[in-house]
Amino acid sequence: MTDAIKPDVETAEFFTEQEIRTFSFDIRQSALLHKFAEELAAIGGPQAPGAKSKASLAAIQLKFLFSKDQCELLGAYSDGLVCVLIFEGLQKFTDVSPPHELPVLTSLENRYDVLCLAARNQILLKLVDNSAFAYDMDNEGKLVRLVANFKGGGLNKIPAEPDIKELSSHSGLALGPHTEAPYWCAVNAKEGHSPSPSSLILSALWNPSLEPTSVIPLPPVLEKIGVTNCLALTTGNFQFTRSDSFVSGKGGDGRNVSILEFDDKVGFAARFNSYRFSVSENASSLVKTAYAALCQSVGEATPVEHTLTQESAMVINNVRALHCRDLIKDNRRVLVRIFGLSKFSSPIVITDDPLRLQG
Numbered sequence: 001m002t003d004a005i006k007p008d009v010e011t012a013e014f015f016t017e018q019e020i021r022t023f024s025f026d027i028r029q030s031a032l033l034h035k036f037a038e039e040l041a042a043i044g045g046p047q048a049p050g051a052k053s054k055a056s057l058a059a060i061q062l063k064f065l066f067s068k069d070q071c072e073l074l075g076a077y078s079d080g081l082v083c084v085l086i087f088e089g090l091q092k093f094t095d096v097s098p099p100h101e102l103p104v105l106t107s108l109e110n111r112y113d114v115l116c117l118a119a120r121n122q123i124l125l126k127l128v129d130n131s132a133f134a135y136d137m138d139n140e141g142k143l144v145r146l147v148a149n150f151k152g153g154g155l156n157k158i159p160a161e162p163d164i165k166e167l168s169s170h171s172g173l174a175l176g177p178h179t180e181a182p183y184w185c186a187v188n189a190k191e192g193h194s195p196s197p198s199s200l201i202l203s204a205l206w207n208p209s210l211e212p213t214s215v216i217p218l219p220p221v222l223e224k225i226g227v228t229n230c231l232a233l234t235t236g237n238f239q240f241t242r243s244d245s246f247v248s249g250k251g252g253d254g255r256n257v258s259i260l261e262f263d264d265k266v267g268f269a270a271r272f273n274s275y276r277f278s279v280s281e282n283a284s285s286l287v288k289t290a291y292a293a294l295c296q297s298v299g300e301a302t303p304v305e306h307t308l309t310q311e312s313a314m315v316i317n318n319v320r321a322l323h324c325r326d327l328i329k330d331n332r333r334v335l336v337r338i339f340g341l342s343k344f345s346s347p348i349v350i351t352d353d354p355l356r357l358q359g
């Protein structure tokens with residue numbers, strides 16, 4: 001390594017340390033979280049009316065058990081200053097091994113252990129002042145999304161492998177670096193669209209081959225491309241294609257959006273998807289150069305990997321980090337995902353309990 005590139009590497013390492021943080025539960029704390037998650041699952045999990053207030057109460061009670069350092073860490077994520085918070089020291093809900101082939105989605109969704117993991121995710125989101133929610137036009141309007149190869153495209157074929165693979169978390173395809181859709185705005189509602197999710201939280205029901213989830217913190221990426229390119233990315237010169245997870249007939253592609261925006265409360269907020277975004281043809285050469293620099297910098301970034309199991313969860317700041325994954329190798333892998341809305345976001349609310357937003 002030459003001296004000329006060394007400072008960049010050191011800067012990137014410094015940023016990454018600050019941006020990826022771990023919150024460790026002790027035995028007493030994780031036992032209480034486990035109990036609260038089971039109680040929430042017993043009423044039907046995050047989708048059930050009343051789950052929202054139950055999760056809030058659970059979070060308040062858990063915080064009595066946390067140290068000052070633990071509370072500060074939750075506060076830092078809640079204030080938008082951390083890219084990823086990994087929760088460790090959690091308890092398993094089941095020892096049952098995955099079947100050779102996954103059951104259909106609806107039967108998986110109704111399993112008690114899945115409801116427990118989803119409920120635990122909802123409580124963990126509340127610890128960082130995020131509310132679990134769903135969009136009306138995504139994931140069939142449901143709060144809980146199971147991330148698994150239901151639709152083919154993984155390394156190994158599923159029983160009814162379709163010819164055309166869906167590019168979404170319901171397939172086995174590799175997914176390039178992205179933030180979660182919708183992409184109209186990141187913090188405040190705009191022209192009838194709610195902002196992107198503030199956070200997504202993931203845990204695993206089964207991950208038998210220990211396949212990791214990867215995250216790319218954006219601060220070092222943006223630092224690398226420089227201030228002029230970042231400013232060019234705040235212009236409305238970008239377009240995106242429709243997500244495959246949207247409800248049939250709802251949601252669409254979009255144009256004239258920015259990738260970065262400045263917000264008084266969170267600082268910068270990003271929306272980007274390496275396989276759905278592009279720069280407008282009539283954009284200036286400065287903007288096109290900035291877009292190419294962003295794509296290159298994202299491509300060169302080394303993702304931080306975490307292997308999810310039932311004993312951990314990761315909450316990703318969806319306006320400050322990209323996430324991605326490789327091709328699914330083991331079709332028994334099932335992750336449980338929920339979106340979170342931060343205290344800074346102003347969405348368009350359709351129903352309050354469960355929280356459903358206009359996408």
Ligand SMILES: [Fe+2]
Nearest residue numbers: 169179180323
């Ligand atoms: Fe994703």
